[in-house]
Every structure is written in structure tokens, then in C-alpha cells.
Amino acid sequence: xxxxxxxxxxxxxxxxxxxxxxxxxxxxxxxxxxxxxxxxxxxxxxxxxxxxxxxxxxxxxxxxxxxxxxxxxxxxxxxxxxxxxxxxxxxxxxxxxxxxxxxxxxxxxxxxxxxxxxxxxxxxxxxxxxxxxxxxxxxxxxxxxxxxxxxxxxxxxxxxxxxxxxxxxxxxxxxxxxxxxxxxxxxxxxxxxxxxxxxxxxxxxxxxxxxxxxxxxxxxxxxxxxxxxxxxxxxxxxxxxxxxxxxxxxxxxxxxxxxxxxxxxxxxxxxxxxxxxxxxxxxxxxxxxxxxxxxxxxxxxxxxxxxxxxxxxxxxxxxxxxxxxxxxxxxxxxxxxxxxxxxxxxxxxxxxxxxxxxxxxxxxxxxxxxxxxxxxxxxxxxxxxxxxxxxxxxxxxxxxxxxxxxxxxxxxxxxxxxxxxxxxxxxxxxxxxxxxxxxxxxxxxxxxxxxxxxxxxxxx
Numbered sequence: 208x209x210x211x212x213x214x215x216x217x218x219x220x221x222x223x224x225x226x227x228x229x230x231x232x233x234x235x236x237x238x239x240x241x242x243x244x245x246x247x248x249x250x251x252x253x254x255x256x257x258x259x260x261x262x263x264x265x266x267x268x269x270x271x272x273x274x275x276x277x278x279x280x281x282x283x284x285x286x287x288x289x290x291x292x293x294x295x296x297x298x299x300x301x302x303x304x305x306x307x308x309x310x311x312x313x314x315x316x317x318x319x320x321x322x323x324x325x326x327x328x329x330x331x332x333x334x335x336x337x338x339x340x341x342x343x344x345x346x347x348x349x350x351x352x353x354x355x356x357x358x359x360x361x362x363x364x365x366x367x368x369x370x371x372x373x374x375x376x377x378x379x380x381x382x383x384x385x386x387x388x389x390x391x392x393x394x395x396x397x398x399x400x401x402x403x404x405x406x407x408x409x410x411x412x413x414x415x416x417x418x419x420x421x422x423x424x425x426x427x428x429x430x431x432x433x434x435x436x437x438x439x440x441x442x443x444x445x446x447x448x449x450x451x452x453x454x455x456x457x458x459x460x461x462x463x464x465x466x467x468x469x470x471x472x473x474x475x476x477x478x479x480x481x482x483x484x485x486x487x488x489x490x491x492x493x494x495x496x497x498x499x500x501x502x503x504x505x506x507x508x509x510x511x512x513x514x515x516x517x518x519x520x521x522x523x524x525x526x527x528x529x530x531x532x533x534x535x536x537x538x539x540x541x542x543x544x545x546x547x548x549x550x551x552x553x554x555x556x557x558x559x560x561x562x563x564x565x566x567x568x569x570x571x572x573x574x575x576x577x578x579x580x581x582x583x584x585x586x587x588x589x590x591x592x593x594x595x596x597x598x599x600x601x602x603x604x605x606x607x608x609x610x611x612x613x614x615x616x617x618x619x620x621x622x623x624x625x626x627x628x629x630x631x632x633x634x635x636x637x638x639x640x641x642x643x644x645x646x647x648x649x650x651x652x653x654x655x656x657x658x659x660x661x662x663x664x665x666x667x
Contacts, residue, residue, distance in 0.1 A: 223511075223526040227534065231507035233374035239499050240378070240385040246492050246557075247385075248406040251392045253557045256343075256402050261558055262481050263343030263403045265488025266336055269470055270348045273330070274319045276466045278359040280459030281312055281451065282366035283506075287592055288450050289370025290510045294517025301371070302433025303444040305425075307451060308363050310441050316359035323352050334470060335477040337484065346404035354411030357418045364421040369510060371432065376424055384417035457597040461604030468612040468637075472630050475620060479627050486566045487631075489557045490574060497542045497581045504531045505585035505592070512593025516658040524590070528649055531586035539582035546574050573631040580638030587645020594654040603641050612637035 220226075248268075253261035285308045292300040323330075327348060336344050361384075365377040388409050395405025429435050476487050508531040515523040546553060554567040591599050616633025619625045625632070648654060 223523065224530045224534070227504070227507055227511060227527060227530055230372070230374055230510065231503045231534075233378040235500055235503035236378045236382075240381045243385055243389075246495075247389050247392050248410060249488065249492060249557055251396045252403055252406050255396045258481055258485050258558060258560050258563065259340045260343055260403050262337070262484040262488060263340040263347055264406060265484055265491070266331075266334055266340070266344050266473075266477065267347035267351065267403065267407070268488075269334070269473060270327070270330055270344075271351045272466050273470060274323050274352065274355065275358055275362075276462035277315050277319065277459055278312060278362040280462045281308065281315075281455040282362040283509075283592060284451055284455030284458050285363065286366040286370040286506070287454060287509055287513045287595060288447070289367060290372075290513035290593075291517040291595065293371055294514035298433050300447055302435075302440075303447045304451065305367055305432055305434040306440045306442060307444045307447050308367065310443055311448075311451070312359050312363045313356065316356045320352055320355045323355075324349070327352075333474060335474045337477065337481050340481060340484075343403045346402065347407045350404050350407035351410060354414055357411065357414040360418040361414055361421060364418065364425060367425065367432070368421070369506065372510070372514075374507070377421070380417045380421045380424075383420060384413035387416055388413035453597050454592075454595050454600070457600035457604060458592070461600055461607075464604045464609050465607060465612070468609055469634065471613055472616045472634050475616070475630050476627055482560070482562045482566055483627055485558060485560070485563050486554075486570060489554055489563070489567070490570050492557070493546065493553060493574065494577050494581065497539060497578055500538050501535055501581050501585040504535050505588045507531075508586065508589030509593040512589055513595070516594060516654075519658055521655055521658050524593075524654065525649065527593075528586045528590050531589055532583075535582050535585050539578050543575050543578045546578070547571055550574075569628065570631065573628070573635050576632070576635040577638060580635065580642070583639065583642035584645075587642055587649070590649055590654060591641075591645055594657045596648070596654065596657065599644065599648060603644055606644065607637055607640040611640050 249261055249264050252264050285304055289301055289304055292298070292304065327345065331341060331344055331348070361380070365380070368374070368376050391409035391412055392406055395401045395409055396403075399405060401408065425432065425434075426436055434440065473487065477484050508527050511527050512524050515521075515527070550567055550571050551564055554564055558564075591603065612634055614633075615636045616630045618629075619633045620627070620629030623629060
């Protein structure tokens, strides 16, 4: 595919590991900064406010995930579809998808923000939030939700850029947001004594600046993406909405199911008190450190597979899957060794509370199981999402997000009476389900039916 555009890159040529790493590296760096971005809130609040503030940010972050899964699902679906259009050389469809994504996601952001403002009290109570951190949790979650339109906006603009093969600019924008967030976090929570609300305010401002920078880039390159930003073109295009919904809805259900099931499990964990909340919250952040790498490889692999199938290069697909697997295995092993041998140092980054550090030691085997799941999942998600298999996405959503996560947790935590460890292990075991389903899909070869009818040219 001839390509002279600044933003559009061909991901169907070159060696698979080289292309995968080159495309994934900016995604990894973006994810790393996003992780730092989120961890700073907990570290600063934990140091200046204490365990209560740390626990409130943990629960508030979980509540925010409850209303951001829509952005993640439809943005990822839009990225895959744009990659496929690029692979097929259909640039007219790219512009229509951009207009459709903007209209759909911005409308949903406003709707969900209003809905959350009317229901947040019930959600906080449903999560069994300890009374001593209830007000902190309310302040953090309400402040974050006011910036929901910026969170949705950044996700959709970044997905558009990645779908066209540009992973460099999203990294630059999140870098800007991270610097702003760190500076304002320290200022608002430290000298200004705004507590968790200050951390949330710093997050909103950072996201707003990041979104506006990304939007400016798209506008400057509007001719390349085939979207002129005229008000009349911010609408739902019937020619692409079906593609977006057919893949996006299962992705949204998948994200919603996982988020809901994790909140359900955490509602039991939260009942064990503030220390348990803090340990679980810090553990989630540690898992997200490896998740930065896995998400980058999954996203890069999905874009490469979508373009390869769009261009009819079937033999390239299993190579992407296998290389994605070993690339993630290396950092997963490193994370496992560090956590197993120096857990007190790792958890000590967030808090010096002896009770939290003592309970953290019990979490180590769970963390190792979580790392194993994180290592095995991304290659399979790349195949499922890249091939646009909405039905399989829905199956993963129901099995991982609902039946297994909730089922395993209740069985181990309640039926077998393992207590908090049962809920931890139930969540970890569920994370292995996508690997089982995805591996079966790869071996079956059913994904080949989703390739465009083109000759399977010899790979370079």
C-alpha cells in the first residue's frame, strides 16, 4: 500500500517482531505514563493524607472505571475498524468513522455524567465503603466525573490515531498530561490541603489539556483523515455505524462485565475494612504496571492483525500472536521475581502503614497468578479484537467478567470460607479464561474467514 501520509502507517510490511515493537513502544510509553499518572494520585494522597485517603482514591478510581468502560470499548472497536479500512485502502470510511465516533462517544459522556451525578450515593453504599472514608470517596469520584468528557475525548482521539498507525502522538499527549498531573497533585494535595479532591482535580485538568492537544493535531491533519470538522459532519454515518456497533457493543459488554464483576468482588473485600481496601487498591496499581506492557502489545497486535486481514495477508497473523506472547513473557517474569522477593519495598512506595504491609505479604501468591494471566491474555485479545470477532468477544466478556470472576470468588470466598483470600484468588483465576478461549480460536483457524479476498502475498 503506497503511503505518503504523515499519520497513516502501513503495519503489514517488515518483520513482525520489529514492526510490533516499533508500534508498541509508543503505546507502552503512553501506558507507562498513564500508569504513573494514576499512581501519583495514590502515592501523593497516601503520603499526605494517610491510609484513609489512599483507600478513598482506590474506591473512587473503581467507580470511575464503572463509567469509562463505554469509552474504552467503542474506542478500541473504532481503532480496529479504522485499521481495517486503512489496510483495505478505504480512506473515505476513515473520515466517516471519525465523525461517528465523536458524535456517539461525546453524547454518551454527557449522558453518563448526568446519570452518575444522580446515582453516586447508591453506588458508594453498594460498594460497602467504610464510613470513615465515605466523604473522601464522594469528593474524589464527583470531581473526576466532571472531567468525563475529556477522558472520553482523549480515548477516542488516541484510538483514531492508533488506528491509522500513529502511536507516537498519543504518547506525547499523555506525557503532557502526566507532567501537569504530577505538579498539580503535589500542589493541590500538599500545600493547598485539598486531599483526594485535589488529586482528582489535577487528573481532570491533565486530561483536559491532553485532549485539547490531541484534538488540535487531528484538526491540523483533517485532510489526511478525510474529516473536515464541519459541524454538519459530526453525525452518525449509517455506512460505518454497523461496523462500529457490531464490534463495539461486545467490547463494551466485555469491559462492563469485567468492571462490574470486579466491583462486585471488591464490595466483599471492602467489608474487611480500610486496611484490606488499601492493600487491594495498591495491588491493583501494581498489576496495572505490567498491564501497561500487555495493553500496548495487545493494542499494537490488534492493529497489525486488522491491517493484515484487511490486506489479505493471512500468514502474518499467527506470527503476530506468537511474537506478542514471548514479548510479554519477559517483563511478566521480571515483575514476578521482584514482587515475590521485595513486596515490602513495592507496597512501601504507597504507604508505610505496618498493617497494610503485613497484609500485603499474604497477597504475593495472588499477584503471581495475576501476572501469569496478564502474560497469557494480550496475544489472544489481539487476535480476537484484530479479527473483529464480536461473538467471541461477547463470550469472553460473559465467561471472564461474569460467570468465572463472580462464580470463582463466591465459591472460594463464601462456600469454601477462604475469606478475603478467596475473593482475591477468584479474581485472579478468572483472568486465565481469555487465554483458553483465544488459544482455541487460534488453533481452530476460524479467524482466517475474516480476511479480505486478496492474494496472500509473501511476507517480508
